[in-house]
Amino acid sequence: MSVPFLDLKRQYATVRQAVRSAVDDVLDSQVCIGGPVVEKLEEALRALTGSRQAIGVSSGTDALLASLMALGVGPGDEVITSPFTFFAPAGCIARLGARPVFVDIDPHTFNIDASQIEAAITKRTRAILPVHLFGQMADMSAIAAIAKETGLAVVEDAAQSLGATHHGQAAGSIGTTGCFSFFPSKNLGAAGDAGLVVTQDDALAARLRAICRHGASPKYFHSLIGGNFRLDPIQAAVLLAKLPHLEPWTLARQQNAAFYDAAFRDCAAIDTPLVAPENRSVFNQYCIRSPSRDALQEHLDAHGIGNMVYYPLALHRQPCFAYLGYEDDDFPVANRVCDEILALPIFPELRHEELEEVVAAVKMF
Ligand SMILES: Cc1ncc(COP(=O)(O)O)c(C=O)c1O
Structure with a gap:
């Protein structure tokens, strides 16, 4: 007997009707950008992650990119992260002209070894970007303590860890921002690319929302340079149907x-x-x-x-x-x-x- 590594068709068979009718509702409404379905998903995931704010975005990668942009990370800055993960975190740091500074991992959890972070901090360090790999959070107690002492921002890459906790605190809720991916193979997968940023900081959330809309707030007035990082309502509908x-x-x-x-x-x-x-x-x-x-x-x-x-x-x-x-x-x-x-x-x-x-x-x- 062969065993598939992942069979998304089995899961789809259990949610097919709910997903199709939710997608149909979006199509019938013809609200194809933003709108109530995106807001409903943001509210559900805000509550699930114990966060004050949740912002739907176009992918997990864009959640990281928008977070780093909102924190003002740019040329000359350093961001401390893990060398053992998917490419996105280091790629986003580098795309902004900043330098990814790697710190080795813990051999048991495969997450960044928090005991080695302080030695990697320099005058140029702007943020720490731990990745919660394979579904388990990095040592956020230690990382939050370092952030408190140094004033550094923390961007949690929780792309693989929606629903994980550390001392009972949800992934994404401890750092300055928490970034999620709904890539189809993730624990909660969309029918394409989708992501989310959460934060406890209302002002940062407003900045993030603007950055996801080319930095506009209000529309057509740009105090920031952002991108098009919006979450599609069709993806939000799929995710809402699967969330229960x-x-x-x-x-x-x-x-x-x-x-x-x-x-x-x-x-x-x-x-x-x-x-x-x-x-x-x-x-x-x-x-x-x-x-x-x-x-x-x-x-x-x-x-x-x-x-x-x-x-x-x-x-x-x-x-x-x-x-x-x-x-x-x-x-x-x-x-x-x-x-x-x-x-x-x-x-x-x-x-x-x-x-x-x-x-x-x-x-x-
Ligand atoms: C750890 C990690 N970070 C970031 C991402 C990027 O997410 P996305 O594929 O939604 O852009 C992924 C997954 O794909 C991931 O596994």
């Missing part, structure tokens, strides 16, 4: 993770992911580690077991960042994790026999 399912889907992901944890407990050859006791992970991914990752991946491929490598090359080694001047062996933990990590299927609709098949294939290896 988010918690049950998260519980199913957590149950799948618990099944793997128990099944691999006696497998000395692989490390299962560690969730810090103060964290609630929403398991956007379930990533194991093996020193023989490439051979394990070949074995799983040969047995039809879906798997993915997130991420094969740390950001300081990407050709486009050669100008930053890092050495390949800077950030040894990130490099090692890139060589050893492998994501297994974790999506909520996985069947029990599929989970057993994945475990059997890994154990056979």
Whole structure:
């Protein structure tokens, strides 16, 4: 039996009617930019993340970009972030002419090692951009303490962690802004690109709203230079229709993770992911580690077991960042994790026999 890494069609079958009728309502209304559906989604996610303000945006990437723009990050500035993540955070920092300053990761949570952040702060540092990877928040207690002491802004990349908590506080709600992605494979996925920024700061929220509309406030009067970073109402309608399912889907992901944890407990050859006791992970991914990752991946491929490598090359080694001047062996933990990590299927609709098949294939290896 082969097992898909992710099968979005199974999920769509459970929400098809609600999604189609919500999208139809938007089309019938012909309110195709902004409007009540976007506002309703913003309000629902504002409440869910325990934030004062929520602003729908065009993607998770644009949530990060708009946040950095609203904070005034630009040429000559430095922003501290993780070298082990999707490209977007470092890419957005660099696009604004600022410098991504990488800090190595914690080998257990794969998130930025907060104990190394202070050493990376210089006079040019403007912000810290932690990424809550694979569904688990970075050490936001430590990061918030550093921010308080230094006055630095914190942009939380919570693209993979809607619904995650740290000491009971929701992802996105602790930093200066929190950025979410609704890329279709995320825990809450749109039918295309979509994102959200949350903040507790009303003035910053007003700035963010303007930046998402070419810096206009009111319309056609531009005190800022922004972009077109608006969330489509059709995407908002899809997300609203799916939102009531988010918690049950998260519980199913957590149950799948618990099944793997128990099944691999006696497998000395692989490390299962560690969730810090103060964290609630929403398991956007379930990533194991093996020193023989490439051979394990070949074995799983040969047995039809879906798997993915997130991420094969740390950001300081990407050709486009050669100008930053890092050495390949800077950030040894990130490099090692890139060589050893492998994501297994974790999506909520996985069947029990599929989970057993994945475990059997890994154990056979
Ligand atoms: C950690 C992280 N940050 C940012 C993004 C960017 O989100 P988007 O694809 O919606 O632009 C993603 C996902 O794609 C992500 O995983």
